[in-house]
Amino acid sequence: MKVLITGAAGLFGHGLVQVFGAKHEVFALTHADADTAEAAATRGMFNRLRPEIVIHTAAIPDLDICEADPAKAFLVNVEGTRNVMEAAREIGAAVAHISSDAVFDGEKHAPYVETDPVNPQTVYGRTKVEGEGIVGHLPNHWIFRVPVLFGPGKANFVSKGLDKLRGGEEYVVASDQVACAAFTLDMARVMMEVIEARSYGLYHIANAGACSRLELVLRAAEVAALDAAHIVAKPTDEMKRRAKRLKYSVMELRALKQAGFSVPRPWENALEEYVGMWKTEK
Numbered sequence: 001m002k003v004l005i006t007g008a009a010g011l012f013g014h015g016l017v018q019v020f021g022a023k024h025e026v027f028a029l030t031h032a033d034a035d036t037a038e039a040a041a042t043r044g045m046f047n048r049l050r051p052e053i054v055i056h057t058a059a060i061p062d063l064d065i066c067e068a069d070p071a072k073a074f075l076v077n078v079e080g081t082r083n084v085m086e087a088a089r090e091i092g093a094a095v096a097h098i099s100s101d102a103v104f105d106g107e108k109h110a111p112y113v114e115t116d117p118v119n120p121q122t123v124y125g126r127t128k129v130e131g132e133g134i135v136g137h138l139p140n141h142w143i144f145r146v147p148v149l150f151g152p153g154k155a156n157f158v159s160k161g162l163d164k165l166r167g168g169e170e171y172v173v174a175s176d177q178v179a180c181a182a183f184t185l186d187m188a189r190v191m192m193e194v195i196e197a198r199s200y201g202l203y204h205i206a207n208a209g210a211c212s213r214l215e216l217v218l219r220a221a222e223v224a225a226l227d228a229a230h231i232v233a234k235p236t237d238e239m240k241r242r243a244k245r246l247k248y249s250v251m252e253l254r255a256l257k258q259a260g261f262s263v264p265r266p267w268e269n270a271l272e273e274y275v276g277m278w279k280t281e282k
């Protein structure tokens, strides 16, 4: 397959390029190659490369940046997605769009399934819901909702914590935000299975299990044999972030299971592999 990946220099893009590139012809499109917020540039690039599949990861994923500048967040995350969808439609490519657990309101007390109503609490979450709606207009599309990501190639929630602990600095982490967690390489592998099977639709994807942000960092520190004394646990309300954080956004991978795909391994095992990579990345 000819697969174009937007946001290829990003955290998820890095993992997707690695996994898909081992098996398929990949066009790794970075921000410098084309600004997805510009329709003509996006269309021109797609027409020249003519991929069969487009995996759209280019976005502003930072909740606080989106909250501070909604116009920019909507331009990149919504209009950018519209441009990608239109350009893909013109050349008959199927689109896999990356969404987030931030589409939910965090008020549920049991794992969210794909059919649960969305009710985003942040600007970022609203852009993700709109992006899903836009991609949903294409007959051949996938929407993959992912939780917090960790993986090689770019700083992420886990690596930032480990870097700080190794430098003897404090890492302040929310003690009351429970969600799934996802290793980018495992997510890329499961996406490749679903995409190769042409099994279109909306999927929650994550490593099996759930944890708080605090548990995630504590486990990473333990695996890395770093002193966890500098991990400072705080309730979300005391962290004074610009954008609201969800206290509960665990996702059930119901669609994946119902379609007969296997669920990625538990987050603890994936984290162990990733921490090994983090050690050698430095």
Ligand SMILES: NC(=O)c1ccc[n+]([C@@H]2O[C@H](COP(=O)([O-])OP(=O)(O)OC[C@H]3O[C@@H](n4cnc5c(N)ncnc54)[C@H](OP(=O)(O)O)[C@@H]3O)[C@@H](O)[C@H]2O)c1
Residues within 6 Å of the ligand: 006, 007, 008, 009, 010, 011, 012, 013, 030, 031, 032, 034, 035, 036, 037, 056, 057, 058, 059, 060, 061, 076, 080, 098, 099, 100, 101, 146, 147, 148, 149, 150, 154
């Ligand atoms: N990270 C997470 O924990 C997480 C959780 C849930 C969902 N997601 C979603 O997963 C996807 C990938 O996130 P990520 O963590 O890989 O983000 P990332 O590391 O910030 O990567 C996003 C990439 O998109 C590029 N980009 C931004 N604006 C662009 C534009 N106008 N045109 C072209 N490229 C542009 C960025 O390039 P520059 O840096 O050069 O601007 C960056 O390389 C996003 O849709 C995000 O919302 C992420």
